[in-house]
Amino acid sequence: MKIDKSLLSGSTSLLVLSLLKSGDKYGYEMITLLEAVSNEVFQMKEGTLYPILHNLEKKGYVKAYNQQTDKGRSRRYYHLTDKGAAQLIEEKTQWEVFSGAVNTVLHCGT
């Protein structure tokens, strides 16, 4: 099922921060994991992911670094900072309140 962009746009930073909670990852890895965990609901393009990562990096929630791959190429990894972890908790709480309220309204009277 295709999800409206406007529904997704407000949740992208929450999703990305959640992905990084389990460990440092690189871009393609995050996209494939997101798709797998969400049962293909969230199919984010790489091009869309990187501005989000840049924005999170600018805010200090994420830190990027380069590492050599097996093939000798440089790969960019992203790491969740302490500030990012705190932000994740904050956004997760907000999401739970928000989604709970939406569900309540949707099921009201049924």
Added chain:
Amino acid sequence: MKLHYATNLRLRAWIRVALRPIRLPLTRMTLRREFSDHFEDCRDAMLDKGLSEREADEEALELLGSAREVGKLLKLVYRPKIYLIRAAILLLALLYLLPWPTRINRQFYGQIYWMDGTPPESVSFTLQGWKLDYLFKRDRLNLELIWDRPEDGEKLFPPPLMDPQEMMGYESSGLIFTYEPLFWGTYVGPAYPSEELFESTYMIPKSYLRLSPDGTSCMLSESFAHNWYILASNNPNTKDDALRTQYADPLQSFINAREAWINHLNDN
């Protein structure tokens, strides 16, 4: 890894469109490299899955998404802080337009020293104008638009060297641009030290040099040093032949005449 020619072209076109909203060259360069690396990451993953090179290229390009959409998102991330730019422009405008209180609209009293031994005379004039000083690392970049208004023109240039009417009212002294190392003078007060001005003389535009109406003398205005020096004179009243020089090269004449004048003062 060397990409197929067509893939390389498409990737470069994609990056060009995505980075179009980004103004800063350094940021563009960094992002260009980053997107290329991410593309190759994706491509490697496709190749590991067993796809052919061509298929891997297609898949990796597809995964980049819309270049325009990415460009819009990047623009939001890298937009400059507008209010800072506006504040900086306003500050620069104020610095340039407002008079510099310590140096502008001041009454100066100075002495005229005549090369021919006539006793020095006191004069006064008002200095007005706008000035902008940049302190750039160890040096000073000085941009000034100033003009002088001699209040006592008659005394400033007694006949027959200068018609006093020529010197009344406002005159434009032009735009001065000087760039001088601070170690020549770390203090810049109401008057530049003469040595400092001497060292930076070559930077003063020739609008500061004037010929007297009778064409016999070339003068340099050392406005901040209070003093007016006659650079050189072919006036027959000049007693010392050694001081009489051609003013074809006024700046060199000034340097020569000043040296002679300093020696003259030291001897006396």
